[in-house]
Amino acid sequence: MRLAIADPPYLGRANRWYGDGRGAGRVRSDGGGSGRNGRKPDHHPEARVWDDPASHAALVEQLAAEYDGWAIAGHATSTALLLAAAPEGAQLAIWSRPNALPGGARVVNAWEPVVVYVPRPRRDRATGLRVRDLLVASVRPQGFLGSKPPEWTRWVLDMLGYDPAADELVDVFAGSGAVASAADGMLPLVANSGMEATR
Ligand SMILES: C[S@@+](CC[C@H](N)C(=O)[O-])C[C@H]1O[C@@H](n2cnc3c(N)ncnc32)[C@H](O)[C@@H]1O
DSSP: OEEEEEOOOOTTTHHHHHSSSTTTTOOOTTSOOOOGGGOOTTOOTTGGGGGSHHHHHHHHHHHHHHOSEEEEEOOGGGHHHHHHHSOTTOEEEEEEOTTOOOOSSSSOOOEEEEEEEOOGGGOSGGGSOOOOSEEEOOOOOOSSTTOOOHHHHHHHHHHHTOOTTTOEEEESOOTTSHHHHHHTTSOOEEEOOSTGGGO
C-alpha cells in the first residue's frame, strides 16, 4: 500500500519558523545550528504558503486522493480545518506533550492533533497490532523546530498498520529526518515525494 506521513509547518508559524520572517538566518536557542550562508538548516523561502489555511486543506485532499493510508499533523488550533477537509473514515488522534512550553495564548496548549486515515483493510482488530489513538510523549529538543520524537513516528506507523515488506512510505516533510530515522530498519522509505515542491 502507499502510505504517507505529512508533518507540515504549523499554520501561522511557517514563515516565522522556516521562512524569511522574524528569526530568519539566526541560530536558534533550542540548539539548532545555522546552515550554509548563515541560514537555518531547515530554511525554506517559500514556507509562507503554509500560513494559508487553504494549503493545509489542499494537502489533506491530496493525501486522500493519492494514498491508501495517511496521517497529517497540525496544531490544536487547526484541528477543525483538518477535519473539515478530511474524508469520511478519517479520525482524530491526540499527541499529548507533557513538557509542552506555554505559548502566548491564555489557554495553554498541551497536545497536537494527528488526523489519520487508516487503510480500509487494516481497520478491524483482527488485521494487526492494536494501538490507542492517544500518545503521551515528551518533546525532545533536536535542533529542529517542530521535529517529532521517535515514539510519535512509531505510533503513527502503528495506526497505519505499516508493513515494511508491503508498503511504500512517503515522508512528505522530511525536516530533521526524524520520521525516516524512526522508521529506519523498517524501510523502504521514500523521503520527500516532491509534493511540497508543487506548492
Ligand atoms: C513541523 S516540522 C516537522 C518535520 C519533521 N517531521 C521532523 O520531525 O523534523 C515541518 C518541516 O517542514 C519544513 N518546511 C517548511 N516549509 C517547507 C516547504 N515550503 N517545503 C518543504 N518543507 C518545508 C521545515 O523545514 C520543517 O522541518
